[in-house]
Amino acid sequence: MQIISHRGYWLKPEEKNLPIAFQRSFDLGFGTETDVRDVAGKLVISHDMPHGGEMTVDDLLTLMSSRNLPLAINIKADGLTDKLKAIFDQHNHTNWFVFDMAVPDMLAYLNTSVNTFTRLSDVEPSAAWLNESTGIWLDSFSTEWYDPTFISNLLLTGKTVCVVSSELHGRDQSKLWTMLSKINNHTNLMVCTDLPEQATDFFKGKTL
Numbered sequence: 001m002q003i004i005s006h007r008g009y010w011l012k013p014e015e016k017n018l019p020i021a022f023q024r025s026f027d028l029g030f031g032t033e034t035d036v037r038d039v040a041g042k043l044v045i046s047h048d049m050p051h052g053g054e055m056t057v058d059d060l061l062t063l064m065s066s067r068n069l070p071l072a073i074n075i076k077a078d079g080l081t082d083k084l085k086a087i088f089d090q091h092n093h094t095n096w097f098v099f100d101m102a103v104p105d106m107l108a109y110l111n112t113s114v115n116t117f118t119r120l121s122d123v124e125p126s127a128a129w130l131n132e133s134t135g136i137w138l139d140s141f142s143t144e145w146y147d148p149t150f151i152s153n154l155l156l157t158g159k160t161v162c163v164v165s166s167e168l169h170g171r172d173q174s175k176l177w178t179m180l181s182k183i184n185n186h187t188n189l190m191v192c193t194d195l196p197e198q199a200t201d202f203f204k205g206k207t208l
Helices: 019-027 057-064 081-090 103-111 148-156 174-183 196-203
Strands: 002-006 031-039 042-045 071-075 096-099 117-120 135-138 160-164 189-193
Touching (some): 019 031, 019 057, 042 057, 057 081, 081 103, 096 117, 096 135, 148 160, 148 174, 174 189, 174 196, 189 196
Parallel strands (some): 031 071, 071 096, 117 135, 135 160, 160 189
Antiparallel strands (some): 031 042
């Protein structure tokens, strides 16, 4: 299992998507999920509408300093495909994927051979371009609607599955983590969490 931090490894909410959280995450060996938008011709890290002055994608990859850790890029605006790919190519960073873009915009990423994850959730039971996607972003807005067999069957298709941990939606994560510990031996299984060190300790030694 791969564990990635959510908007960096932040210890205080105000650190989300800031250099201090990304630096902490990378120094501990965790990749991260983050949000990308465009402002004034630049691609910036911002979950909400940017105001200018935000950290850029180039800044993020410079901070990573050639560590090819996994990056999950939440696409918050249309039309970013070519510029985003060019920045990653410039930094020679290959361990990354995009997700959460609008469905029509998703086709541009697929056509450019960018690793693209489709979505499955309790409100999105049919995944767009499932066969063409390299992975699945598995979410649950109300409660975990899947079980280990469901996830294992997705993994058997050869796709990577990234599970959104429950605390990202304000729920206790212990039930989900216990469920995932039953399939923890899958190398293509990922968990996106606000608690990467706790997750590492929890799953340690729990492979089948």
